[in-house]
Amino acid sequence: MTVFSEGVRTPGPDREAGEQVLEAPVPLDLAALYAAHRLPLARFALLLVDDMATAEDVVHDAFIALQQHQSRLRDPAAAVGYLRTTVVNNCRSVLRKRQTVRRHLSLVRDSHAEAADSELLLAATQQEVLAALRRLPRRQQEVLALRYWGNLSEAEIAEALGISRGAVKSNASRGMDKLEAMLGASR
Incomplete structure (x- = not known):
């Protein structure tokens, strides 16, 4: 999706049908x-x-x-x-x-x-979760951070990362499974 353009050309009320004006x-x-x-x-x-x-x-x-x-x-x-x-x-x-x-x-x-x-600001459990998050592959880190810290929808995450919604779902699922395994093993 292209976010930028040079402007929108629209016909004005006192313009001819074929004539267009560049809107600011x-x-x-x-x-x-x-x-x-x-x-x-x-x-x-x-x-x-x-x-x-x-x-x-x-x-x-x-x-x-x-x-x-x-x-x-x-x-x-x-x-x-x-x-x-x-x-x-x-x-x-x-x-x-x-x-x-x-x-x-x-x-x-x-x-x-x-x-x-920054260490002092985080509780021990938060530090443990962040340490486990950092051990995940980069894409899974990004998806989980956008979903749970950024509170973004799957569509917004897909747009931000330039991936499909299915890739968002699979990365989130795999990342959460790995986090649960890492955090469960440490307790």
């Missing part, structure tokens, strides 16, 4: 979008990149991209979906870059180390 796109209230969605998007990104500073950078980059392309946004209601998709793609880019750095520099580093302050 509806402006977005970026400040309101930022206030309403920055924190939930940052929390979601944190689940994927495992570093709050990087998660915030990813979200800020998504808002910058939206600001740069807002004039081509066909439907203002699609802005939140655009932001989610951009955050997922930016997180994937961050993870690819990390992987490349590790491979080429042969750095051994715990990619799941959390800052001391």
Whole structure:
């Protein structure tokens, strides 16, 4: 689905039937979008990149991209979906870059180390669930994070990740089965 366009051509009341006029796109209230969605998007990104500073950078980059392309946004209601998709793609880019750095520099580093302050904020059970979530394949992590932390529908998840609804269902099911097995084994 294409979210952006250069505008909509519609015939006006005082125009001839064949003549069309370019309508101006509806402006977005970026400040309101930022206030309403920055924190939930940052929390979601944190689940994927495992570093709050990087998660915030990813979200800020998504808002910058939206600001740069807002004039081509066909439907203002699609802005939140655009932001989610951009955050997922930016997180994937961050993870690819990390992987490349590790491979080429042969750095051994715990990619799941959390800052001391974020450890204190989570209860022991939440830490256990997050640790198990991080051991899942990337796609299952993304689907479960969007479903249970982002409260998105299957259709919204499919759109954000660029996959089918069936793939969302199967990744969610497999991910939950693996989580249950991991968490059941640890108790």
